[in-house]
Amino acid sequence: MGLRKDFLWGGATAANQLEGGYDQDGRGLANVDVAPVGEDRRAIISGEKKHLDFDDEHFYPAKEAIDHYNRYKEDIALFGEMGFKTYRLSIAWTRIFPKGDEKEPNEAGLKFYEDLFKECHKYGIEPLVTITHFDCPMHLIKEYGGWRNRKMLDFYENLTRTLFTRYKGLVKYWLTFNEINIILHAPFMGAGIVFEEGENKKEVLYRAAHHELVASAMATKIAHEVDPKNQVGCMLAAGKNYPNSPRPIDVLAAQQADRQNYFFIDVQSRGEYPAYALKELEREGIEIPFEEGDRELLKEHTVDFISFSYYSSRVASGDPEVNEKTEGNIFASVKNPYLEASEWGWQIDPLGLRITMNDIYDRYQKPLFIVENGLGAIDKPDENGYVEDDYRIDYLASHIKAMKEAVELDGVDLMGYTSWGCIDLVSAGTGEMKKRYGFIYVDRDNKGNGTLERTPKKSFHWYKKVIETNGEDL
Numbered sequence: 389m390g391l392r393k394d395f396l397w398g399g400a401t402a403a404n405q406l407e408g409g410y411d412q413d414g415r416g417l418a419n420v421d422v423a424p425v426g427e428d429r430r431a432i433i434s435g436e437k438k439h440l441d442f443d444d445e446h447f448y449p450a451k452e453a454i455d456h457y458n459r460y461k462e463d464i465a466l467f468g469e470m471g472f473k474t475y476r477l478s479i480a481w482t483r484i485f486p487k488g489d490e491k492e493p494n495e496a497g498l499k500f501y502e503d504l505f506k507e508c509h510k511y512g513i514e515p516l517v518t519i520t521h522f523d524c525p526m527h528l529i530k531e532y533g534g535w536r537n538r539k540m541l542d543f544y545e546n547l548t549r550t551l552f553t554r555y556k557g558l559v560k561y562w563l564t565f566n567e568i569n570i571i572l573h574a575p576f577m578g579a580g581i582v583f584e585e586g587e588n589k590k591e592v593l594y595r596a597a598h599h600e601l602v603a604s605a606m607a608t609k610i611a612h613e614v615d616p617k618n619q620v621g622c623m624l625a626a627g628k629n630y631p632n633s634p635r636p637i638d639v640l641a642a643q644q645a646d647r648q649n650y651f652f653i654d655v656q657s658r659g660e661y662p663a664y665a666l667k668e669l670e671r672e673g674i675e676i677p678f679e680e681g682d683r684e685l686l687k688e689h690t691v692d693f694i695s696f697s698y699y700s701s702r703v704a705s706g707d708p709e710v711n712e713k714t715e716g717n718i719f720a721s722v723k724n725p726y727l728e729a730s731e732w733g734w735q736i737d738p739l740g741l742r743i744t745m746n747d748i749y750d751r752y753q754k755p756l757f758i759v760e761n762g763l764g765a766i767d768k769p770d771e772n773g774y775v776e777d778d779y780r781i782d783y784l785a786s787h788i789k790a791m792k793e794a795v796e797l798d799g800v801d802l803m804g805y806t807s808w809g810c811i812d813l814v815s816a817g818t819g820e821m822k823k824r825y826g827f828i829y830v831d832r833d834n835k836g837n838g839t840l841e842r843t844p845k846k847s848f849h850w851y852k853k854v855i856e857t858n859g860e861d862l
């Protein structure tokens with residue numbers, strides 16, 4: 389009973405949300421750098437508004453973020469103090485290949501992550517590396533149109549081969565694309581896509597998705613060739629869709645909404661396009677740009693494990709009159725009257741995590757890894773910078789409890805759990821700093837004011853105990 393003895397407890401971050409140092413040591417410009425805080429952000433990250441450079445009107449939080457680039461040793465020491473077994477981070481592509489299409493990598497970028505991984509190992513922390521977390525070199529967007537272009541496969545191949553080779557022995561857990569299904573909701577972030585007037589958006593998205601899916605299989609192949617110890621996972625923005633009522637039209641709508649997300653994982657885990665997607669795309673006259681060898685690559689190089697983020701369940705309705713939606717979440721859904729919501733309108737459903745885990749495990753029968761979960765909230769530090777975040781502890785404890793039930797009562801095979809934003813960082817959806825997830829408070833506000841000082845919150849000490857007891861003491 390209980391979680392695995394070697395359960396991978398830890399926390400998760402993404403390069404663009406915490407590193408800063410956007411122009412240090414030869415780093416190039418990326419899509420996420422130019423996403424400002426404020427009203428325009430949503431239109432920009434969804435590819436509806438073309439915004440490919442900095443301007444004076446906006447504040448760009450990723451430029452400095454929480455300056456982890458220059459303070460990673462201090463941050464990792466704090467993760468070590470909490471007893472992390474793993475740390476999920478992402479690579480900024482533009483540190484390794486500043487423009488994206490160079491043949492030779494930037495040594496300073498490679499060295500940065502090498503040092504960072506070594507720092508993790510000092511504390512017995514196993515890195516879990518997301519290769520692409522809402523990250524695409526700007527040059528590849530301007531020159532090639534991002535993932536709509538098949539040429540991206542060559543650049544991604546070069547990137548992944550470089551990483552697997554250089555970090556052999558230092559990293560064994562890899563994720564190819566963060567929340568690969570985000571491409572349907574925030575395609576500029578997910579695939580560097582900006583829509584052109586009059587084009588068939590769905591066609592653009594599914595073509596780009598095909599390129600990412602093939603790239604993911606190719607990376608999996610290379611990872612296993614370079615080091616058979618490498619384990620590669622896919623990554624889904626998960627959350628079971630409940631039908632809004634027992635009416636069959638709602639049940640069908642929920643099934644379809646789930647399939648929209650599972651589509652990606654069906655390809656990455658089962659190795660082929662599912663029948664329902666082929667039919668739908670065919671019906672809509674959308675051609676998938678299969679090239680010679682794609683089918684074999686997808687089939688032969690499926691992922692080793694399924695990772696996912698979980699913040700909330702969702703609700704789907706087949707009735708067009710039902711339109712009261714949740715706010716604030718890129719994945720908007722019908723509102724669930726039985727659930728409370730966070731200050732940003734994200735509904736809170738711990739049991740939904742157990743349901744979601746079972747759903748995914750039933751479908752794929754591969755080990756699961758929860759690589760994001762957490763509560764974005766406003767913290768109010770006292771005069772010493774200390775935050776009593778009982779609300780965060782409650783959220784996490786209830787989700788970890790449900791997670792354990794999925795393992796202990798339902799038999800789901802779970803490798804680990806990394807809570808999102810283990811140190812306060814920039815919000816992906818809004819660009820805000822005040823939407824905090826961390827165990828460690830960072831003194832910085834939405835406009836970039838603050839000392840950047842780090843202070844452990846109450847949840848820091850709580851999580852340390854959770855890890856020490858392998859989840860027994862919540």
Ligand code: BG6
Binds near residue numbers: 814
């Ligand atoms: C996930 C992303 O969608 O949710 C993270 O992988 C993101 O990058 C997290 O930060 C929380 O979302 P937000 O918008 O509150 O930052």
